[in-house]
Amino acid sequence: MEKEINIFKDIEEIAEHAVEIWTGHAEKSIKKSGRFTVALSGGSTPIALYEKLSKVPTLPWDRTGIFIVDERFVPYESNESNFGMIRRVLLKHLSIPDKNIHPIPTLNLSPQDAAIEYEHEVREHLMLSNDDIPIFDLILLGLGDDGHTASLFPGTPALKEASRLSLFVEPPDKTKKTRISITLTLINNARNLIFIAAGKNKAPVIKEIIEDKSSTLPAAMVRPRKGKLLFLLDKDAASLINIK
Ligand code: 6PG
Numbered sequence: 001m002e003k004e005i006n007i008f009k010d011i012e013e014i015a016e017h018a019v020e021i022w023t024g025h026a027e028k029s030i031k032k033s034g035r036f037t038v039a040l041s042g043g044s045t046p047i048a049l050y051e052k053l054s055k056v057p058t059l060p061w062d063r064t065g066i067f068i069v070d071e072r073f074v075p076y077e078s079n080e081s082n083f084g085m086i087r088r089v090l091l092k093h094l095s096i097p098d099k100n101i102h103p104i105p106t107l108n109l110s111p112q113d114a115a116i117e118y119e120h121e122v123r124e125h126l127m128l129s130n131d132d133i134p135i136f137d138l139i140l141l142g143l144g145d146d147g148h149t150a151s152l153f154p155g156t157p158a159l160k161e162a163s164r165l166s167l168f169v170e171p172p173d174k175t176k177k178t179r180i181s182i183t184l185t186l187i188n189n190a191r192n193l194i195f196i197a198a199g200k201n202k203a204p205v206i207k208e209i210i211e212d213k214s215s216t217l218p219a220a221m222v223r224p225r226k227g228k229l230l231f232l233l234d235k236d237a238a239s240l241i242n243i244k
Helices: 011-033 045-054 082-089 110-127 200-210
Strands: 001-008 036-040 064-068 069-072 138-141 166-169 179-182 192-199 228-234
Touching: 001 011, 011 036, 011 138, 011 192, 011 228, 045 082, 064 082, 064 110, 069 082, 069 110, 082 166, 110 166, 110 179
Parallel strands: 001 228, 036 064, 036 138, 138 192, 192 228
Antiparallel strands: 069 179, 166 179
8 A cells, every 4th residue: 555644834734735736636637537536525624725725716627526525414504514614615616517516415315315325426427337436536534533534433333334335324422413424445445545634632543543553443444455545744743653
């Protein structure tokens, strides 16, 4: 597995660098297949990147397909909606065709059906043949202090799922909303996976997932089968790691 760790002063620097990486992947993917397909995370860390991307109208947005890594089962207007945030910060500032935007459905269906529907949506747009696992050009991942990524939480059955691409998940913390998440099967099939993490509170978990090969944390189970794994960290999140 190809793995790289880049460390920056702060989240602004990470975001600047990530725009360059995004631009490079977009060019390469479009040259190869005519399109660039990405899955975006929610949470607060990627907001700086989305703000910067929203100011680059010259990127090939008409050929960029946007999917969502995970979603809280709430309307898009809710402050807790990942798609709501991504639409507000990024998409509404760009002229990107509606057909290129693929939010996880959260209205008029059950979370179980939403997960199934999203799986169909991903298959339809990325499919090669019926049994193949779709390949995203790029997936952006965040990281929780407890080692969760997407909405894959430590010790939950979702981590063992081998065939589904998207699942309905009840977070172990009962105060958290029901979620829909793409699975490790789909994540680990991507061409490029990027973790973005900033802040001291992420340092212990960053150390574990980078240095402890036996870690069972969800983020440590992100191991691309053929693709490349890149960590974009600020100096606080990287402060405990020895391999730099
Ligand atoms: C979410 C994502 C989650 C997120 C991490 C980090 O919707 O919140 O499921 O995986 O990326 O919890 O969140 P922060 O970037 O806010 O620290």
